[in-house]
């Protein structure tokens with residue numbers, strides 16, 4: 001049975017930790033006595049989130065600037081943290097963006113941005129941390145994918161494609177990493193109540209005229225939004241138990257099961273279900 005001591009005195013880096021899931025994970029880890037580095041492209045947000053958590057022993061929580069699309073920056077942060085603390089126990093590759101809209105309206109810029117942040121960002125983390133963890137003979141890489149990484153995701157096609165990539169990377173790496181004592185898990189959240197659901201596409205990308213409201217669409221298709229703090233507890237429990245795939249909340253496992261039993265059923269009924277959901281989500 002895992003217990004809170006699993007994280008006591010451990011060193012963790014979390015990307016995308018200024019907001020939402022990353023911030024909730026940071027809080028849950030800090031409460032369990034871990035040293036946590038909150039890394040985010042939003043430096044002020046990462047520092048503010050770290051300050052808010054810094055009620056514990058000084059120096060345990062810090063916020064730093066990091067753009068996960070910058071491989072060198074990721075490598076240098078990971079090396080620095082491992083060197084400063086003598087080890088790196090957890091890397092949570094969590095930073096991500098949502099890009100929605102029909103494929104007919106996505107430009108190459110939409111595809112590239114989604115791939116750069118959601119997929120290359122995770123690859124950069126793995127390339128930086130895995131050799132260090134192999135040398136240590138231990139460590140746990142935890143990648144945030146999505147339920148969209150397990151199911152077809154119309155209107156979120158580029159996003160779902162990158163998240164399928166993260167699931168595949170994580171599963172294959174887990175099988176290789178085991179012989180080095182390194183663990184790998186992938187988190188596949190359903191709909192989580194974070195700012196991501198209301199942000200819309202990155203504002204510097206060309207506007208998409210038929211982009212549905214993500215919160216309304218996903219809630220309609222998958223179920224009500226789950227609190228990020230509850231997700232963080234589920235994730236830390238799943239990581240301590242070394243679960244390969246952590247799908248949460250529980251009701252998000254239903255569509256995943258249906259898809260595994262009958263992909264055809266979901267793919268064939270999908271367009272009708274989606275049209276209805278998009279209409280009611282105002283897309």
Ligand SMILES: NC(=O)c1ccc[n+]([C@@H]2O[C@H](COP(=O)([O-])OP(=O)(O)OC[C@H]3O[C@@H](n4cnc5c(N)ncnc54)[C@H](O)[C@@H]3O)[C@@H](O)[C@H]2O)c1
Pocket residue numbers: 015016017018019020021022039040041042045066067068069094095096097098117121144145146147188189190191192193194195196197199
């Ligand atoms: N919220 C959901 O319903 C949901 C569902 C499934 C998966 N996810 C995934 O969970 C992860 C976290 O999402 P969230 O819901 O907390 O979103 P969020 O928008 O609240 O937080 C994402 C964070 O990532 C940061 N970020 C974006 N681009 C970055 C970059 N290039 N480098 C570093 N940081 C960057 C943002 O500044 C932000 O702080 C993402 O990978 C997302 O795809 C979220």
